[in-house]
Amino acid sequence: MDKQQMEQQFLSRYDSIIQSGDTRQMERLGAMVKRVMGWMFKFEPQVAAQALALLDDNTATDYANRLTEQEAKNIVSQMVPQPAWTMQGLTASLQSMGLPGDVPPHFNLWALLTTMLMIQSDEGESLKEAIHANDRDERLLRLVYKLAVNRLEDQDGKFNIRKYFGL
Numbered sequence: 001m002d003k004q005q006m007e008q009q010f011l012s013r014y015d016s017i018i019q020s021g022d023t024r025q026m027e028r029l030g031a032m033v034k035r036v037m038g039w040m041f042k043f044e045p046q047v048a049a050q051a052l053a054l055l056d057d058n059t060a061t062d063y064a065n066r067l068t069e070q071e072a073k074n075i076v077s078q079m080v081p082q083p084a085w086t087m088q089g090l091t092a093s094l095q096s097m098g099l100p101g102d103v104p105p106h107f108n109l110w111a112l113l114t115t116m117l118m119i120q121s122d123e124g125e126s127l128k129e130a131i132h133a134n135d136r137d138e139r140l141l142r143l144v145y146k147l148a149v150n151r152l153e154d155q156d157g158k159f160n161i162r163k164y165f166g167l
Helices: 003-020 023-043 045-056 069-077 087-097 109-131 138-152
Strands: none
Touching (some): 003 023, 023 045, 045 069, 069 109, 109 138
């Protein structure tokens, strides 16, 4: 069985247990989660910390598209080509331009920054050429911002940043 098949099998069993309302089955699921978390604490503490952060994140359900800071950093670090902008610089630019980073219920700051950097990485050269701009041009930043917001506020709900990046 490959990874995708195992994931589908898990999701199917998980949904079945949750929908059943069977306390014994839910206790078994809870015991499995405890065992997996125990393994992660021992061998993958960073992943365990991310899992705990999801439980502690009171705003997690307030956004259709959300990422934690660490998830965003991990995603951006793997982009090819690497974006010309940094998360820190992009955050400062958004603030100075008065552009919101958190827009409930659509997206949080980390989802926005990641989407903007994805667009800049993938289409930045074409966008710069189309509007005759360079990486520091405010018009480019506003354009990438608007494109990111369009994806994150997708009317038909097809774009989901967590699914897009396999989270």
